Amino acid sequence: MSHQAIYRKFRPKTFDDVLGQEHVTRTLKNQIMTDNIAHAYLFSGIRGTGKTSTAKIFSRAVNCLNNHDGNPCNECEICKSILNETNMDVIEMDAASNNGVEDIRELRDKVKFLPVKSRYKVYIIDEVHMLSKGAFNALLKTLEEPPEHLLFILATTEPQKIPATILSRCQRFDLKRIKSDVIVENMKSICKEIGIEYDEKALSLIAANSEGAMRDAQSILDRCISFNEDKIDYETVINLLGTVNYQVVLEAANYMVDKDIKSTMVLVDDILNRGKEILSFLDELIVCFRNMLIIKTTGLTDNIIRMSEEEAEDLKKLSNRVSVDEIVEFIEDLSSAQLECKRALNPRVLLEAKLIKMLNKVENINIDSLVNRIEELENRIKNGNTATVIKTKSSAGRHVVAETRKRSATSENVSSPENFEIKKQDTSEKFVKEKQFENKSDEAIYNAIINNWQAILKKVRSENAGLQAIIRESRLHEVKNKKAVFEFDPKFTFHINAANQPKNKVKFKEVLSGILNEECEVEFTIKKDEKPIKTKHTIEDIYEDVVREFGEEIVEFKQED
Ligand SMILES: Nc1ncnc2c1ncn2[C@@H]1O[C@H](COP(=O)(O)OP(=O)(O)O)[C@@H](O)[C@H]1O
Ligand SMILES: [Mg+2]
Ligand SMILES: [Zn+2]
Numbered sequence: 001m002s003h004q005a006i007y008r009k010f011r012p013k014t015f016d017d018v019l020g021q022e023h024v025t026r027t028l029k030n031q032i033m034t035d036n037i038a039h040a041y042l043f044s045g046i047r048g049t050g051k052t053s054t055a056k057i058f059s060r061a062v063n064c065l066n067n068h069d070g071n072p073c074n075e076c077e078i079c080k081s082i083l084n085e086t087n088m089d090v091i092e093m094d095a096a097s098n099n100g101v102e103d104i105r106e107l108r109d110k111v112k113f114l115p116v117k118s119r120y121k122v123y124i125i126d127e128v129h130m131l132s133k134g135a136f137n138a139l140l141k142t143l144e145e146p147p148e149h150l151l152f153i154l155a156t157t158e159p160q161k162i163p164a165t166i167l168s169r170c171q172r173f174d175l176k177r178i179k180s181d182v183i184v185e186n187m188k189s190i191c192k193e194i195g196i197e198y199d200e201k202a203l204s205l206i207a208a209n210s211e212g213a214m215r216d217a218q219s220i221l222d223r224c225i226s227f228n229e230d231k232i233d234y235e236t237v238i239n240l241l242g243t244v245n246y247q248v249v250l251e252a253a254n255y256m257v258d259k260d261i262k263s264t265m266v267l268v269d270d271i272l273n274r275g276k277e278i279l280s281f282l283d284e285l286i287v288c289f290r291n292m293l294i295i296k297t298t299g300l301t302d303n304i305i306r307m308s309e310e311e312a313e314d315l316k317k318l319s320n321r322v323s324v325d326e327i328v329e330f331i332e333d334l335s336s337a338q339l340e341c342k343r344a345l346n347p348r349v350l351l352e353a354k355l356i357k358m359l360n361k362v363e364n365i366n367i368d369s370l371v372n373r374i375e376e377l378e379n380r381i382k383n384g385n386t387a388t389v390i391k392t393k394s395s396a397g398r399h400v401v402a403e404t405r406k407r408s409a410t411s412e413n414v415s416s417p418e419n420f421e422i423k424k425q426d427t428s429e430k431f432v433k434e435k436q437f438e439n440k441s442d443e444a445i446y447n448a449i450i451n452n453w454q455a456i457l458k459k460v461r462s463e464n465a466g467l468q469a470i471i472r473e474s475r476l477h478e479v480k481n482k483k484a485v486f487e488f489d490p491k492f493t494f495h496i497n498a499a500n501q502p503k504n505k506v507k508f509k510e511v512l513s514g515i516l517n518e519e520c521e522v523e524f525t526i527k528k529d530e531k532p533i534k535t536k537h538t539i540e541d542i543y544e545d546v547v548r549e550f551g552e553e554i555v556e557f558k559q560e561d
Helices: 003-009 022-033 051-061 077-083 101-111 133-144 180-194 200-208 214-227 234-241 246-257 261-273 278-298 309-319 324-343 347-380 427-433 442-451 453-463 465-471 493-500 502-516 539-550
Strands: 040-044 090-094 121-126 150-156 171-174 387-393 399-405 418-424 475-480 483-488 521-526 555-559
Touching: 003 214, 022 051, 022 171, 040 051, 051 077, 051 090, 051 121, 051 150, 090 101, 101 121, 101 133, 133 150, 180 200, 180 214, 200 214, 200 234, 214 234, 246 261, 246 278, 246 309, 246 347, 261 278, 261 347, 278 309, 278 324, 278 347, 324 347, 347 442, 442 453, 442 475, 442 483, 442 502, 453 465, 453 502, 465 493, 465 502, 483 493, 493 502, 493 521, 502 521
Parallel strands: 040 150, 040 171, 090 121, 121 150, 387 418, 483 521
Antiparallel strands: 387 399, 418 555, 475 483
16 A cells, blocks of 8 residues: 555545544534634644645535535535535645745636635635745735635644734634544554554554654554555564664663763664664653653553553663652753754764763762762871872773872871772762761761862752852851851851841751751851861771771772881
């Protein structure tokens, strides 16, 4: 069966055959039944949703001698003549090819004549946005004073390109994208009628690739049939669309959740080399994360997620490994990447850069917290020429090496330079788990606040910019019994009062405790005298701290000579 055959054979013949556009067809049928017909109509909507079909049906319905509830009978002499294109009173024009002033002038001259045998003379102008400016003006003249017998039906995919003067003279109907299940049902009945077997999954995949345009779905179906005449199956659809197999998208999502840049890039390279379009790959990835989000937040796996049970099960497993926030972030980042790729001269490079940035972003948080902890440890190692090297290898197989060196020699307790090498196999999990920094000492809290001060201010600003403006004038004075005391210069009385308001204190405490992973009270006072905290450490203390932070099995302690 050829493409044209399905397309022709299944063009809707009555309003009731136009699927998914009931909001339009109901009104049109009503107008016909109550004989309340306007002179100009505009049907807009994306391609393949039924604009031209509805226009043709309407042209018969207004002239039919034997109307059924507003539908054309398609049997009477008039209906038949319109269907076989021998009726001179129904004129179809494609504005894409007849877009000049001359064409419309000619039309204007002709509209004066009464219809030959029908009630209405109907002009269907398809893709009307293609008319030239002059042609629009000429058309406008006719629309301003239309003769009784005249009916214009305009159709367009781009209504925004139509002058307001024309729009205001038309009754406008927007045809919607057609829902997947409606498209699937339509394909099923087509398959039954032409006697071909099908796989439900295959039809769902076709519908998912048609973007709500029935015509697209039908033409994919057509190509599948010529590809494999026995049956429409999933593999055929995948081969034909050059579409990424769902499993491959899932694999990509898995690597992304793991922040595995290397595997993601290798897979993307493979997908694109196989001829997959960047934009549709991104689209599928976005849909995948969207489905993950729905499954994670609602537990629903049917209906709003059009996929097989096994696929939903896979997604569910994956969604357990990632937070809602992270999924949302992926969706946002992928969507903006998609927009930018559309405009990019080299979308592939942009895609790769965006993916790396995306996967690095989350990794950065780990690096940051790692660095903070290194600094915290470092503070305890108050000794000269001490080098702390912390190597981590994430599950993704990348290495993060943070190296810091102390230059000053201040402490009296540790005599020789130390070298700690800490190897860690999988940091990511541990970092997530280690929310409870059990009983940090006051000194550790003090150091953590000092080391994270910019991050704390940034977080406060994101929650309450006014509060940040106040707090940034304060200085940490001391930490005692897990209470952090902040001082203001005496000139900042307003700030002290504002900072001490209970709701501000609560907010600040919340931020602080969140960043430090430690419940910590706060207080604001006026500056009196300076009293920095100084505590001494022996090398054993430091060793204990390091082991506590990273675990005995991964810490190797070497004394250099
Ligand atoms: N709403 C619909 N219901 C049923 N079939 C449709 C619908 N929209 C489009 N089709 C199918 O797609 C084909 C092209 O539709 P058409 O009306 O020309 O779309 P448009 O003018 O919006 O691009 C039709 O012949 C029909 O087979
Ligand atoms: Mg059309
Ligand atoms: Zn009829």
